[in-house]
Structures are given as structure tokens and as C-alpha cells.
Amino acid sequence: MLQITPVLAALKRHKVGTLLIGLQIALTLAIVCNALFIIHQRVTHLARPSGVAEENLLTVRNEWTNARAADLGALIHTDMETLRQLPGVQDVAVSYGYPLRGGGWESNLSIKPEDPSQAIAGARFFGDEHVLPVLGARLITGRNFRADEVRMLDSNNLSSPSVVIITKALAKRLYPDGSALGKPVYVGSSATPSTIIGIIGDMAGFSAGTWTDTTYDYVLLEPTVLIDRANAYLIRTLPGQLDTLTKVAPNALFKINRLRIIPDAENGGVRTFAEVRAHAYKDDRGLALMMGAICLVLLMITAAGIVGLTSFWVAQRRKQIGVRRALGATRNDILSYFLTENLLICMGGLMVGTVLAVGLSQWLVMRFEMERVSPLYVLLGAVVLLLLGQAATLAPALRASRVPPVEATRSV
Amino acid sequence: MFVYYFQLGMRSLRHNPVLTALMVIAIGVGVAASMTAYSVFRIVSGNPIPEKASQLYAVQIDNYGPQHNEKGEPPDEMDYTDALALQRTHKAIRETSLYPVLLSVIPSNPDLRPIRSDTYAMSADAFQMFDIPFLYGRGWSASDDQNRTPVVVIGRALNERLFHGANSVGQEINLNGYEYRITGVIDRWDPQPRFFDPISVGPFGDPIQLFIPMSRAIDQQLITAGHTDCPVENYGGGWDALLHSDCVWLLHWVELPSAADARAYRQYLQDYASEQRRAGRFEWPPNIRLRNVTQWLDYEHVVPPETSLSLYISLGFLLICLVNTVGLLLAKFLRRAPEIGVRRALGASRRTIYAQFLLEGAAIGLAGGVLGLVLTGLGVWSISLIFDAQIARLATVDLKLMALTLCVAVLAAVLAALYPTWRAAKVQPAWQLKIN
Numbered sequence: 001m002l003q004i005t006p007v008l009a010a011l012k013r014h015k016v017g018t019l020l021i022g023l024q025i026a027l028t029l030a031i032v033c034n035a036l037f038i039i040h041q042r043v044t045h046l047a048r049p050s051g052v053a054e055e056n057l058l059t060v061r062n063e064w065t066n067a068r069a070a071d072l073g074a075l076i077h078t079d080m081e082t083l084r085q086l087p088g089v090q091d092v093a094v095s096y097g098y099p100l101r102g103g104g105w106e107s108n109l110s111i112k113p114e115d116p117s118q119a120i121a122g123a124r125f126f127g128d129e130h131v132l133p134v135l136g137a138r139l140i141t142g143r144n145f146r147a148d149e150v151r152m153l154d155s156n157n158l159s160s161p162s163v164v165i166i167t168k169a170l171a172k173r174l175y176p177d178g179s180a181l182g183k184p185v186y187v188g189s190s191a192t193p194s195t196i197i198g199i200i201g202d203m204a205g206f207s208a209g210t211w212t213d214t215t216y217d218y219v220l221l222e223p224t225v226l227i228d229r230a231n232a233y234l235i236r237t238l239p240g241q242l243d244t245l246t247k248v249a250p251n252a253l254f255k256i257n258r259l260r261i262i263p264d265a266e267n268g269g270v271r272t273f274a275e276v277r278a279h280a281y282k283d284d285r286g287l288a289l290m291m292g293a294i295c296l297v298l299l300m301i302t303a304a305g306i307v308g309l310t311s312f313w314v315a316q317r318r319k320q321i322g323v324r325r326a327l328g329a330t331r332n333d334i335l336s337y338f339l340t341e342n343l344l345i346c347m348g349g350l351m352v353g354t355v356l357a358v359g360l361s362q363w364l365v366m367r368f369e370m371e372r373v374s375p376l377y378v379l380l381g382a383v384v385l386l387l388l389g390q391a392a393t394l395a396p397a398l399r400a401s402r403v404p405p406v407e408a409t410r411s412v
Numbered sequence: 413m414f415v416y417y418f419q420l421g422m423r424s425l426r427h428n429p430v431l432t433a434l435m436v437i438a439i440g441v442g443v444a445a446s447m448t449a450y451s452v453f454r455i456v457s458g459n460p461i462p463e464k465a466s467q468l469y470a471v472q473i474d475n476y477g478p479q480h481n482e483k484g485e486p487p488d489e490m491d492y493t494d495a496l497a498l499q500r501t502h503k504a505i506r507e508t509s510l511y512p513v514l515l516s517v518i519p520s521n522p523d524l525r526p527i528r529s530d531t532y533a534m535s536a537d538a539f540q541m542f543d544i545p546f547l548y549g550r551g552w553s554a555s556d557d558q559n560r561t562p563v564v565v566i567g568r569a570l571n572e573r574l575f576h577g578a579n580s581v582g583q584e585i586n587l588n589g590y591e592y593r594i595t596g597v598i599d600r601w602d603p604q605p606r607f608f609d610p611i612s613v614g615p616f617g618d619p620i621q622l623f624i625p626m627s628r629a630i631d632q633q634l635i636t637a638g639h640t641d642c643p644v645e646n647y648g649g650g651w652d653a654l655l656h657s658d659c660v661w662l663l664h665w666v667e668l669p670s671a672a673d674a675r676a677y678r679q680y681l682q683d684y685a686s687e688q689r690r691a692g693r694f695e696w697p698p699n700i701r702l703r704n705v706t707q708w709l710d711y712e713h714v715v716p717p718e719t720s721l722s723l724y725i726s727l728g729f730l731l732i733c734l735v736n737t738v739g740l741l742l743a744k745f746l747r748r749a750p751e752i753g754v755r756r757a758l759g760a761s762r763r764t765i766y767a768q769f770l771l772e773g774a775a776i777g778l779a780g781g782v783l784g785l786v787l788t789g790l791g792v793w794s795i796s797l798i799f800d801a802q803i804a805r806l807a808t809v810d811l812k813l814m815a816l817t818l819c820v821a822v823l824a825a826v827l828a829a830l831y832p833t834w835r836a837a838k839v840q841p842a843w844q845l846k847i848n
């Protein structure tokens with residue numbers, strides 16, 4: 001039983017209060033639906049697969065301080081053998097670049113030599129034949145590198161590799177007809193092609209990228225160890241050994257040769273893959289968390305505001321309520337009066353809020369290169385605010401419905 | 413009178429504790445959110461070298477050409493050929509190329525592990541250009557640059573660690589297996605954002621602790637620890653091929669005190685690029701940029717989008733909290749219409765009503781500000797959950813931020829109280845008395 005006409009008449013006498021609640025609802029809708037949309041996008045981004053068996057994987061960034069280039073192959077070999085001997089270690093690989101490491105090597109790739117119109121940027125991981133099994137990457141078709149294919153090169157003498165392994169996404173981009181295996185790919189500006197010998201499933205590039213990019217799993221692995229760069233030892237541990245090895249592995253390395261740098265974890269030194277992932281997606285998770293907190297507090301504040309103003313109106317109108325009750329209005333009539341009042345204000349606010357929300361979204365699109373908010377989120381925000389408004393009105397409205405008819409005879 | 417109003421205000425605050433608490437919380441939360449966001453924003457958007465922001469210029473020369481460059485913009489960094497040519501001509505008052513290298517201090521004690529510190533290779537001019545303050549000694553000389561002397565300037569923190577803070581000028585340290593003589597120890601120098609190279613390691617790294625002559629770094633074939641970008645990747649094999657390639661990996665900075673100097677230098681760059689074209693190296697018209705620090709930081713998008721986004725969102729949040737407070741204050745003040753009527757009838761002027769209610773608003777603002785301070789502290793502490801540790805370490809609560817928090821809270825509350833107070837002052841004494 002709605003009482004729209006009298007409600008509207010009464011609202012005209014409380015213009016400012018009405019406007020304030022309406023404005024607050026409008027602004028809250030504008031911010032909340034955009035925030036929810038941002039949260040949704042960031043969470044989707046966060047959930048992208050890394051293509052790595054993330055448990056029981058340890059990464060140790062290692063860099064020599066004054067080793068001669070000629071000795072590096074032997075030094076790396078000794079390190080790997082030492083790490084393999086440690087209890088709890090399943091397998092060890094050496095690699096420059098791994099998924100979500102943060103920063104790495106990117107090259108243009110094409111299926112014809114020096115054809116810039118075709119160039120596709122791909123993340124390049126340089127590693128040995130152990131990288132695939134250690135990362136736990138799934139080979140869909142083809143084969144892994146053989147030990148005899150792995151080269152040791154410094155980055156100023158980088159020739160194109162004879163064989164490469166690429167991700168499914170990259171294979172599809174290069175050869176849309178699905179025939180990538182065994183086909184050539186030109187890496188960088190090389191005139192000699194590399195042969196695709198294996199195709200693996202999804203694998204994240206060297207950074208989490210932005211949530212809009214579509215190229216993040218365009219990854220190419222080549223059987224090369226870059227000896228002039230800071231390599232990483234990737235250690236696949238037996239279950240339950242990860243924490244122990246986090247401490248034991250770097251100490252063991254220092255013990256065989258102290259003239260090396262293993263940076264602190266913040267700079268990519270010794271990190272479990274869980275830490276690598278957490279670091280790569282920190283901005284996304286942080287922004288989603290912050291937006292979530294802001295939404296929650298905003299809704300609470302808005303609810304509190306509605307409770308406050310409605311309580312005031314109820315107190316102000318005790319006498320009128322008493323009169324209505326004396327004239328035969330039921331408790332339910334009074335209750336629904338205030339609920340209707342709030343419903344009308346909310347709907348007005350939500351109409352303005354929808355315009356504001358779209359405007360804010362448009363501004364975010366221009367200023368921050370975001371996507372336009374989906375109407376679903378405006379609708380969701382509107383429903384949440386309507387329910388919130390009704391819930392916030394309920395307590396004062398119940399109090400109003402309990403005003404006795406005898407109040408009509410009392411002075412204020 | 414002031415004391416009386418204050419007492420009245422306090423009594424009214426106590427009179428309606430729930431409403432008052434709601435307002436205090438709204439203001440406190442709103443102010444804390446915006447102050448937390450601002451504490452990050454002021455760092456990332458700060459001017460790292462205010463005195464010279466308009467006199468230092470980053471040079472860009474398009475050696476990629478229209479086919480490879482980024483939408484007509486020259487690459488951010490420079491190749492070795494161009495950087496060396498500019499250095500040799502030395503048209504600016506001071507100038508330096510620079511790039512980050514990986515060097516480690518190797519302790520003579522065989523039980524100790526090497527120490528890694530962020531290192532830059534640059535020219536002697538850089539110390540004066542960037543206003544780098546010295547604790548002991550000074551930078552190396554121009555002749556050290558020419559002679560590729562193994563000299564080094566170390567940072568204060570590294571000096572503490574290696575020499576326990578003593579004057580170490582003249583001492584030798586071992587960097588990657590070679591002895592370097594210390595010519596100076598710099599005092600605290602930590603420009604944020606790191607304007608001279610926001611590209612390599614990001615604009616918010618730890619303070620640089622080692623500086624060596626670039627000529628020496630080239631001599632030692634030290635590759636950059638930052639980015640290398642090549643238009644054509646297989647530039648040949650080896651270090652010399654890299655030096656002669658079009659790969660960009662150096663930044664070049666010049667100091668040009670006056671606008672006339674800047675004009676002249678721009679012309680010089682234009683001429684240089686034309687000459688390269690005549691020589692057949694560039695196949696396109698001169699395409700150069702000369703950006704001062706402010707323009708450069710803007711161009712490099714040093715302010716992370718997350719930071720400004722959260723600042724704007726929290727300002728919107730504060731606005732909503734204020735709208736909320738206006739509504740609650742209105743309810744609170746108008747409830748006291750009878751009281752106002754009596755006071756007006758007894759001779760209180762509108763002015764006194766204004767004074768009393770605005771003061772009450774200010775009291776709420778102050779309470780909100782105190783709550784806001786606590787919450788801002790909490791917010792700044794939790795910044796590391798959201799932003800990179802590099803940025804989080806810079807966000808601090810200082811006296812300035814505390815004062816600003818209180819000011820914003822009080823100002824916001826008084827602003828919110830304006831309309832409700834106006835309504836309160838409009839209460840007709842006679843009418844109120846009558847309906848009573």
C-alpha cells in the first residue's frame with residue numbers, strides 16, 4: 001500500500017534533507033559501482049594462470065662479481081651440481097627470466113624474415129633443458145630441449161637459436177591454422193629462422209602486465225644460458241622442503257664461492273614462487289583491497305546518514321504521526337509511509353547517481369585508460385543501495401510506528 | 413563568551429552522543445582516506461630538484477627513424493654514438509651521459525660476502541649539475557674522465573658500512589676485482605622521484621651508493637643494468653658492435669641556465685641531427701627533444717596511475733562524508749530550534765548564534781581530525797600492502813601531514829556546518845515560543 005502523493009507533498013517541505021540524502025546516494029552509487037567494477041577487473045587479472053606448478057618452487061637470483069667469462073660455464077655447472085646434492089631438492093634449472101619475475105627480455109617475432117608488419121612482441125626466457133620440467137610446464141606437443149642444444153652465450157653475441165619452444169597462445173598467433181610445430185619463427189631481426197620443436201600450455205610472461213593486455217602469454221623459450229646476466233636457479237623441491245631450502249640453498253652457494261651476489265628478496269634474490277606471484281600482482285590486489293574497503297566504509301557511512309536524518313524526521317513529526325494514528329492509520333501505514341519516503345528519495349538519488357556513475361566512468365576511461373563500467377555494475381550498485389536505504393530506514397520507521405495516538409493531544 | 417559557546421557546544425555534543433559520534437567518524441574516516449592517499453601522492457608527484465627543474469634537460473635524438481620509433485617520439489634513451497658525440501662537443505655549461513651498472517664491493521676479509529649497491533656511471537659534471545652534496549672530498553675531475561681513472565665516489569650509507577663513517581677519501585675499495593680510489597663521500601642524496609633515470613630501475617629506488625666515471629665503465633665493458641632497446645636486434649657480435657649499434661641504453665643530461673641557452677642548444681641538436689642525415693646515418697629529418705625535469709617526469713609518466721586514482725577516489729569519499737555531515741548537522745541543529753528561539757528571544761543576536769554553531773562544527777571537526785590522525789597513521793602504515801615497497805618506504809606521517817590532517821578536518825566540518833548554521837540562525841524567536 002503505497003502512499004506516494006502525501007509522501008511527495010511532505011518531501012516538498014523537507015527539501016534540503018531530501019536533497020542531501022539523495023545526493024549522498026547518488027555520489028555513493030557513482031563511486032561504489034565504479035569501484036566494484038575495478039575490483040572485478042583486477043580480480044580477474046589476478047586469477048590469470050601462470051602456467052607454473054607454483055607449489056614447491058624456489059627461485060634464487062645469482063650474479064657473479066668478478067668471474068671471467070671463460071669460467072662462467074664451469075661455475076654455473078658446479079652451482080647446479082651442488083644444489084642437486086642438497087636434501088629435499090628434486091631438480092634444478094638455470095634460466096634468465098621466468099614467469100612473473102618482473103623485467104626481462106622481449107623480442108619481435110615473425111614467420112617471415114624482417115617483416116615489421118608481422119612483428120609480435122614475445123617474452124623470451126633463456127634456459128637449459130631442465131627449465132620446463134622444473135617449472136612444471138605442460139608440453140602439449142613436440143619435445144623438450146636436449147642437453148646438447150643448450151648454448152652458453154653473452155648477450156652481446158646472441159645469435160638466433162636453432163630450436164625454440166613456444167606457448168599455445170603464441171603458436172596460434174603465429175600460425176592461426178594450428179600447424180606451428182616444426183615451422184620456422186624469426187626471432188628479433190635475425191635472418192635465420194628458429195624451428196619450433198615444442199608447444200606448451202599457458203605461461204605468464206616476465207611481468208603480470210596490465211589487466212588489459214592480451215599478449216601476456218606470448219612466451220618463447222630458447223636453449224641458451226646468458227652468462228653475462230644475473231641468472232636464476234630454479235629449484236623444484238620435494239613436498240614440505242621449500243622453507244628449509246629457502247635458507248639452505250643460498251648458504252650452500254656462498255659456501256662453494258663467496259664472490260657472488262644474491263640480492264635480498266625484494267630485489268628478486270631468494271623467493272618462493274608464491275612470493276614471486278604475490279609481488280607481481282601486488283598493485284592489482286592492493287587496489288582491489290583498497291576499493292573494497294572504501295566501498296564498505298562508504299556504504300556504512302551512507303546508512304548511518306540515512307538513519308540519522310530519518311530519526312530526526314520521525315522525532316520532528318511525532319505530533320503529526322500521533323494525529324494520523326488518532327484518525328485511524330494503522331502501525332503498518334506509518335511504517336510503510338517512511339519506507340516509501342526512503343524508496344522515493346533513493347530512486348531519485350539513483351537516477352542522478354546513474355548519470356554521475358557513467359560520467360565518472362567516462363572520466364576514468366579518458367584519464368586512466370580503463371574500460372567503461374558495465375551497466376550490470378550500475379544495476380548491482382543501485383540494488384545494493386536501495387536495500388541499504390530500506391534497511392537503514394527500518395529502525396526509525398519502526399520507532400515511528402510505535403508513536404501512540406495520544407501523542408496528538410500532547411504539545412511538543 | 414567564547415568559553416561559554418564552547419561549553420554549550422560540548423554539552424550539545426554530549427547531549428546527542430550517537431549523532432555526534434556518527435559525524436566524528438564520518439569526518440575522521442573521510443579525512444584519513446584522503447590524507448593517506450595524499451601522503452603517497454605528494455611523494456610520487458614531488459619535484460626532486462626544485463632549484464634546477466627548469467635548467468636541467470634530458471636530451472632525446474631520434475636514431476630509430478619513423479619506421480621503428482614510438483608514434484613519432486624519439487626513443488627515451490640514447491645510443492653510445494650520439495651520447496659520445498654530444499659529450500665531445502660539450503656545448504652545454506655542464507653535461508653528462510649516465511647509465512646504471514652492476515658493481516659489487518668485494519671485502520678484503522675473505523670471510524665477508526660482497527656488497528651490492530646501486531651504481532651509476534657518469535661524468536664529473538654530474539655532481540655539480542645535480543647539486544649532489546658532499547660529506548668528504550669531492551667528485552672526480554674532468555681529466556679522470558678522460559684518463560678512465562679507476563676513481564669512485566661513495567654514498568654515506570656505504571661509507572658507514574665500510575669505514576664506520578670515517579673520512580675515507582684516498583682509500584681504495586675493490587669493485588668487481590679492481591681497485592678504485594675514493595675521491596669523495598656524498599651526504600644524503602635521494603631525489604624522489606629519481607628524475608635522472610626513471611627508466612632503468614623505476615623512479616623510486618634506494619639511494620645510489622656508488623658513482624664511477626662512465627669512460628671507465630665503458631673501458632671495463634660494463635653492460636647497463638637498465639634497459640637496452642634495439643631497432644635491429646642482431647647488431648653484430650661483441651662489445652664494440654654494441655657501442656657502434658643503434659641500440660639505446662644511455663641517458664644524456666645537459667644544464668642550460670637560461671632560455672637563450674636552451675634555444676641555442678636545441679638549435680645545436682637540430683644541426684647535429686641534420687649533419688647525421690647528410691652523413692647518411694639518419695635517413696629522416698631531424699627529430700630531437702629537449703625536456704626539462706618537469707616535462708621529462710611528466711613524459712615518463714612517473715606518477716603511477718594507481719596513486720592518482722586512489723587520491724581521486726578518496727577525495728570523492730571525503731566529499732560524501734561531508735554531504736553526510738551536512739545532513740546530520742542539520743538534523744542536530746534544527747532539533748534545537750526551541751532552544752535557539754529562547755536564546756534569540758532573550759536577546760542573542762544572529763551573530764552569536766552563528767558563532768556558537770560554527771564553533772560547535774569546528775569542535776566536531778577537531779574531534780574528527782584527531783580520529784583522522786589515528787586512522788591516517790594506520791593508513792600510511794598499511795600502504796605497503798598496496799604499493800611497492802620502494803614507494804611505501806617513502807610515505808611517512810610527518811608534522812606537516814599531521815597539521816594538514818587537522819586543518820582539513822576542521823575546515824571540512826566548518827564548511828559542512830555553514831548551511832545548518834544559517835538555518836539555525838533563521839529560527840524566528842516569536843514563532844518558536846508560540847508553538848512551545
